[in-house]
Amino acid sequence: MVLKVEKLTKAFGGLTAVNNVNLQVEEGSIQAIIGPNGAGKSTFFNLISGFHLPSSGKIIFKGKDITKLPPNKIAKLRIARTFQTTNLFENATVLDNVVIGNRLRTKSGVFDAIFRTKREIREEKESMEKAFEALRFVELTHLADQSIGSITQEQKKRVAIALALATDPELVLLDEPAAGINPDETDGLAALIKKMAKSGLTVCLIEHKMSMIMSLADRIMVLNQGERIAEGTPEEIRNNPVVIEAYLGSEEDESSKTTSV
């Protein structure tokens, strides 16, 4: 197991956003996390990536206890997460966005930047190479010199994924990778996510688009009011009465609809 989450709990004051959640994620698999609005999905990601400190429980990544590590230390252990496309720099080029994302995570400090030390120059070259490699993976090299403001929402989603890939991760956390794009484009993104897992990456994703999740995920965890109410294969989840009751309901067939129960 690449990721083991044990009895993870996060309380915000009187509200328990994540409550005693267990999860094991196998290397190279696609693990989806679904649940109604406010179920605790984003909080769960924020705990794994170190943006929130758990109230209790444990997070083990490749045998190492990362429960109390800050985000930068977790990123160095090769866990990457994507952010909303609104975090991209609209006026900068696609390539620069990916390079900047990578540079923010590499070591050189202000001193290096001002005096352009050898390390700075080396890191800059490495960042550029990594950025290109990531753009190649997400199939956007032809747009490298375009500004973010001039590309489509689906292409921005790919840039957000490229940003994560440029940090050379082993585990990638994707927060709603297909939100706000049309069904055709959703298929393209699903293919990209499959390709990531095929290349050996482990992928955890939060997504509301049920048809995408059902065909993409190896396993699905369902959260409801902070609690894990089910975990299993798409088939098991689809037929689970507790899940149907709490979440899927009659919207099961409305494949491309963004569920907001």
Ligand SMILES: Nc1ncnc2c1ncn2[C@@H]1O[C@H](COP(=O)(O)OP(=O)(O)OP(=O)(O)O)[C@@H](O)[C@H]1O
């Ligand atoms: N920083 C915070 N401080 C206080 N409460 C928070 C904080 N972050 C999240 N919450 C609360 O925790 C609960 C779970 O929120 P969370 O964003 O994790 O749910 P979610 O499943 O990701 O929902 P959505 O699908 O709407 O994004 C909500 O009731 C939310 O208001």
